[in-house]
Amino acid sequence: MSHSSSGGSPSADFQLDEFERAAARLARAGECLIAARMLITTALADAGPPVAVEGRFLPSAAEAYLRSGNQLAIGVGDTVEECRAGLDASRAIYEQAERRAALKAYEQRSAVLPAAVQDRFSSNHGHPDTQTTEDLINAAPGYGLPWLLLGGRPASDPSMAAASSVVARLLGDRDHGGPFRSGVAERMAIGLSGLAAVRWIFNVRTIRLGAVSTAAPEAFEGTVPDLMDLQRRAEAQVSGEGAVLVTTTRTARGPVHVLTIPGTQPARQGRYWASRNPFDESGIVEGTGMGSRQVAQAAAEALDASGARPGDRLVITGYSQGGIHAANLAVDEDLVARYDVDYVVTTGSPVGSTVLPEGTRGLHLEHVDDMVPGLDGRPNPESSNQVTVHFEGYAPDTDLQAGGFGAAHQLGNYTQLSGELATSDDPGVVEARSALGTLFAGATTATVTTVKLRRVPSTGPRKARIKPVRRPPGRPRHRALDSTPPH
Structure with a gap:
């Protein structure tokens, strides 16, 4: 379901997957009816003998009520099953129609893609x-x-x-x-990450914890602006290279931790294999092709160092590359087994290949002019627990000629535009805002712990070497041409 708007205000794309949810509820209702009929059958056995009335044997009142209830359960059960089958069929038809429409639109765009690229540039x-x-x-x-x-x-x-x-x-x-x-981008990422790991072009080795420091308590309510401010503070310009933030607050339902992961911090002089920063270009390789395995392990250690305990509720946020890691961590088996991952917030990140678990909500902030969220080659998952907000327009002080990935991808632009979420009446935004408010209900202050992360040093890229063919001793390298017949 799509909600669009213009003039710089946000819009949200999400699909109300009520077909599947309603079908599941009807299936459970059918199971309950079957269980009720089994209880009725047991009760009928204990209903007592028939009552003799004017020479005829009639069922007792209890038996009559039970049999009437059983017939009612049978009728309702048939109706429930019919509705469930209809919902399944409707969902299949809807998905097929949606896929055909999306494919047709893609084919039409592909036919004029070179001209479209030139126009957009x-x-x-x-x-x-x-x-x-x-x-x-x-x-x-x-x-x-x-x-x-x-x-x-x-x-x-x-x-x-x-x-x-x-x-x-x-x-x-x-x-x-x-x-x-799988999509083209996903297959390319897996192939490139495998090649990078084998040849050590990138450093994707184990990540170790460095310095850990905790600041004094400060005001914090868990709003979207609060989370965006943490994202700003996690960047290298503020917290230094390779740092993540763990923000801990007390709510009405106990502690909640916010793990904030920064965006890409380019390796110096392009020496990816020699860099020890987990969030340089090597981090992109790990996030897109390796499921953020090393980052997930380091994140668990950072949470533990900041005082988080098993079973605590966790919010994970990330900008650009950090959003890729944030989404991956939300489906990491070890991290999910240790913490209750309630919410994921990504900003300007290509996370279309990651489907969050049903119990984890996702808020994905994207700008329609930002190329980075499109690098995975697919839109974000459409589900009731994941909301994608599309921004249009630019904050007043945005440098429209910015280098790198452009003005639309700048964190400052996202930060200012995200302020509009507080007053948006878009249903998806309202729901996401309400869920955050419930999660952080009672929060007034928080402590921010900065954890520095460093990768284990790499030994450098391997060069391909061709081994010479070994031949048995005494065998000539080639046979001399000789026209003399053998004796």
């Missing part, structure tokens, strides 16, 4: 927007392979266009007309 301050980035990711195999095989012909060439369409379908995922379950 000129109108979006030199960067593609989220939708165009997603389309580029999914169409990349279709354009790349034919371009190589056909000798670099332009995209407008008819043979190039035909080959692109065929290759895109062969290598695409099911949502884009292909045979694969």
